[in-house]
Amino acid sequence: MLGKSILKRIDWLTVLFYLMLVAIGWLNIYSSTFTDAEPSVFNFSALHGKQLFFIGTSFVAIVVILALEASFFERFSSVFYTISILLLLGLFIFGKTIAGATSWYDLGFFNLQPSELAKVGTALALAKYLSDIQTDIKRRKDQLYSFLIILIPAILIVPQPDPGSALVFFALSFVIFREGLPLYYLGIAFLAVLVFVTTLMFGTTWVSIVIILLIVMFFILKKKRFKIPVLPLITFAVVAILFSLSVNFVFNNVFEQRHRDRFSLWLRLEKDPAKLEQIRKTIGYNTYQSEKAIESGGFFGKGFLEGTRTKGDFVPEQHTDYIFSTVGEEWGFVGTATVVLLFTLMLLRLVYLAERQKNSFSRMYGYGVISILLIHYFINIGMVIGVLPTIGIPLPFFSYGGSGLLFFTILLFIFLKLDTNRLKEGI
């Protein structure tokens, strides 16, 4: 009986989006890893065959999650979190190194990536902490603890090194904002990024001039009605200009050349064609090749299994982080727009689901899920199409990788399970 009622109550729209993304993702993995010699779909020694196995495993996980009590996840959230942290710590001793990063446990048939598990664990733990009756997000102490929950796994992941995954955890701060952290924190962070980027592009002088002009305009426009907060405004300007100066210092002295190259490629800072060519061949090779592959797809694409750059393996890591370039080359704008729309609709649907939760744990966990999915989607596609600098994180449900697919599925379906319970336990 439980199974049947679950099937009635689960949000089928989200499930549909999920299935479509997984299906499209697998087709593209098949295309980017397939060879004429091994065309069989069920070939478990080929990567697309392995991915098919992981998809099956994920479906098993879905059944298990839906069968469990909804309250299980809330009750055991701190256990999940603790296990995640322990596993991350364990990597320093037992970790397996692949491509320079010690991020995996070798389980023989499968490499487990605990940072993926930690995303689920942290989302659960953060929701649990914030929904606790004793937590008041307006208090500095509680703000600090919430941030610590996010920071601990992030700090453990950075030295693997996997700064991309560590970045994902900061996306969880959305949850804290949603629950009442003042928005000006976000505003300041946004301004800092803005000053950073504009300084690199136009230099400190121009940024200072614009800041001063803005303040002067503010004075002129608001003179009559408001009392001017002179001191804070001036402080703000001075801090901004000092920050702008420090950007230059950090960029030139703290960053390594490869970081500088990534930024100069992203912000189109390099004008010298010879140097640009050099960057394209080295640090910017991936981005350049993936942009070219996407561009060559045109409106309708070259057709399934017809992508010449995909077949020629011109885009490195194409089946993992750069899977979206396969979509671009073989399915054209039609394909890429479809994928972007699917992600957008799915995320909007999840926002709607989260907002309708009466249980604050479910809602906050929902926000956690959205934040994690959104940041992956944003950074990954942004990187592949060249609007963001290179940060290696996978595209959810899409990229090749067992841990990734499995834990994104678990992450999503725990929320869908919680959603099925919203009326039953709406305390």
Added chain:
Amino acid sequence: MKKILLSSIIVIIGITFLGRLSYLQIFSFSPDQVMEDPAIKAIYDYPERGYIYDRNGKLLVGNDPAYDVMVIPREVRALDTLEFCTLLGVPKEKFIKELKKARIYSPRLPSVLVPQLSKQDYARLQEKMRHYKGFYIQKRSLRYYDTNSAANVLGYISEVNERDLARNPYFKQGELTGRIGIEKVYEEILRGRKGVQYIQKDRFNRDIGPYKDGQLDTLPEQGKEIHITIDKVLQEYGERLMHGKHGGIVAIEPATGEILSMISGPTYDPSLLVGRERSHNYSKLHYDSISKPLFDRSISFEKAPGSPFKTLNALVALQEGAITPSTSIGCSGGFYIGRSKKGCHCGGGTRNLNSGIYNSCNAYFVGVYRKIFDVFPSMGEGMDAWEKHMESFGLGGYLGSDLHTGRRGRIPNRAMYDKWYGAKRWSASTTYSNAIGQGEVAVTPLQLANMTAAIANRGHFYTPHILKKVEGKDIDNPQFTEARHTTIDKKHFEPVVQGMADVYNHGTARWVQVPDIAIAGKTGTVENFMKIDGVKTQLTDNSVFVAFAPVDNPKIAIAVYIENGYYGSRYAGHIASLMIEKYIKGKITRTDLEQRMLEKTLEHEYAKPYSGEEFKINVRAW
């Protein structure tokens, strides 16, 4: 606010992505990227270039296999360099240098190490080749010449340059194209069409199979064989006669306009421009600035025609009714222009059309020329009519032949004289040199031969051309198969032809008669000048001769132009008569004359202007 924040961010990100994607995939996209795609490599299959035969089916140009030694530097293993170099026939230093160059170009891709081995070298190398890892032999096809003449007609092929690449997208770097001559004009027929095979590559440039299963691949289309109008025997013979002489010979079959031979002297062996020594030989030919062997004197050489031009003036005068064949003009061993007396070699006496032609009387033709203009109310109108008649013989403009190059020549006209002297400030006396083919008139040997063919046909000619058959099928291009009529009525030709026949019977060429062949001809002795250290100096006269034979049923019309050959029958007349005899009889009866023409050279004449010393011209002694 907080509720819609996240939704707004999601939507903004979506819009940003769609914007960027439409920029990349819709606005930056260009459909012809396939050729620039690094993942697709085109491999070409070159068809064999078409063979070239002469009018009688004798082979002129074929193909010969050549063997390039290729190297893939990455695969080269330690080897006995000295032994290998001996096998290849290259010095060790050169071998090491070339190998280094190949490695710099690409360690993975094949480069040519030693180009164009001969068959002999290849045979020696073939068996040992497998001992040398990373080297292999690639077969190519090179032009092979079954004659050492006709270089100016056949032309040569060479690698395409930047201009060819820009002009014709068919070409790819390193391919060959006809550069001059037949090879250039009939490039597309001879070349055929290369086949292409698209190969899918990976990022290490390794082949991973055919692109789109070979749907876009094409098979090569063989080059077509052609027959040209040249008579190989006559061409070779003419070049032997031309030995040591500068000038041009063009022979045309009047009934068709087919060019029987087209000789430029000095010339070169076409085989020089093939193979390993090609560029070395080319520079040698190119920098020979005195004899200019690459300059085709048969079609690109514009000079005053001299006396053969008189026949045209006679025809114009007859057509305009200025004279009749019996109109007589006295010659006092010269004629007067204003108060100054100009000389004439004819011996003096009363001349009519017939004797005017066979004695080549200057006084007679200056008189005829004046009479032409007397018919017209003004000099200008007379000049317009005269120009029109001359141009109808294919002079003063491109003939429209299928040769790769050519010159217009020059027929002076009213506008030109108006500019030189001012309107109405010139007259027949000012321009009298037109009467005798000196001065402003300029023609190429090809035009001269064509003009002779028009006289031989009594009033029409076919545009001279060089292509006879493609794949055994006669050409049907109306440009070459339809007659072009001159503005002179047929009836006026007979007296002029009779005059030309009498040139042989008892005129200026009576010493060069050919037994059993009735020839009509006209000698020409053209004064010529050159600036030496800024001083205009007269050189030995150019020897000119035009002829056609037999008179009643012309098989050949020929023009011979020998620089500094002195009077018309001295070199040009003899050579023309030998050519006619060779063509019509197939053998030469006057062997001592032949011997003399083959052996005598004019190198001493050509050396004179560069000797820096005083010299005599028009020396009668052989």
